[in-house]
Amino acid sequence: MATLEIDRVRKAYGSMEVLKEVSISIGSGDFLVLLGPSGCGKSTLLNMIAGLEDISGGEIRIDGDTVNDLSPKDRDIAMVFQSYALYPTMTVRQNIEFGMKIRGVPPAERKRATQEAAELLQMAHLLDRKPSQLSGGQRQRVAMGRALVRHPKLFLFDEPLSNLDAKLRVDMRTEIKRLHQRLGTTIVYVTHDQIEAMTLATRVAVMKDGIVQHLDEPQAVYDRPANVYVARFVGSPAMNIIPGRLEEGLSGPVLVLDQPDGGRSRIAGVAISEAARQTYAGQPVLVGIRPEGFSVEVSNQPSVQAAIEVVEPTGPDTLANFTLGGVEVIARLAPQTVRAGEVVQLGVETAKVVLFDPKTELRID
Incomplete structure (x- = not known):
């Protein structure tokens, strides 16, 4: 678990400014959802937290330490992508263990960590299957398991449910919520789906055109939106x-x-x-x-x-x-x-x- 501070962060591609002095602060164990339509800058901000994008200005601090110049591997974060990014020729067990193997974790520890993650995500019976033998929801569980075994300070989720059908999205929302409640991990989660934001988050940052329009607890954002844009974006039907x-x-x-x-x-x-x-x-x-x-x-x-x-x-x-x-x-x-x-x-x-x-x-x- 870790705190996260995003302090006046900017991102520009030449003269085009994508993020405009974004400031967000969350505590250890918080679940922050970056919510907004396509092109609002939420995925760019997530990539900057992960170290996959350079920062044009401002600071990002994890547990009080500035990470602007650290490579992704040195930030102690784990990321779950929209596309699962599983190795098709490996079993579920091998996919989960792969990162630990690369880092030189002993076999016995890898086996124990994999088994714990599999049981937590209710997929112990899937460990010897290949990704092609799994449903979309099961593949997303594997991707989450691969992140879990790292025990990072920060979990980053980039629209992890957008490829799933409606029922699977509801099921996986519940799994992610249960996971956060059990582990108390600090999570940053990107989505355009305001239902996901309302059900999962402890804090929601509604974004538009690279600017945070409203940052608060989900119910406060719903009941007392900061402006008309937030009022119309959050809620179905809208305000x-x-x-x-x-x-x-x-x-x-x-x-x-x-x-x-x-x-x-x-x-x-x-x-x-x-x-x-x-x-x-x-x-x-x-x-x-x-x-x-x-x-x-x-x-x-x-x-x-x-x-x-x-x-x-x-x-x-x-x-x-x-x-x-x-x-x-x-x-x-x-x-x-x-x-x-x-x-x-x-x-x-x-x-x-x-x-x-x-x-x-x-x-x-």
């Missing part, structure tokens, strides 16, 4: 971003949202600081509401009128589409509570409402 206006009511600030029929819905009771209240009173704001922030229960809470346009049953819940504030909005409701064509009142859980500045798109506190 609804609805144009509105903040006005003063008799008992405090009130959000006013336009209805398609020309009417208005008024939402009172939204938490906002006194400073923000004075700044934005009478001004346009962007209103962020997660789909589950709506409900068919309207007692003791503000509500909006919803002319339901489309209903999408998913089994455990129903996604209902309607228009509010001039944009399409999605509500996650209990099954069979609304039908397409109905006009209903939907309650709004004001504790889950987040406001954003329409110009900067930053969260208003």
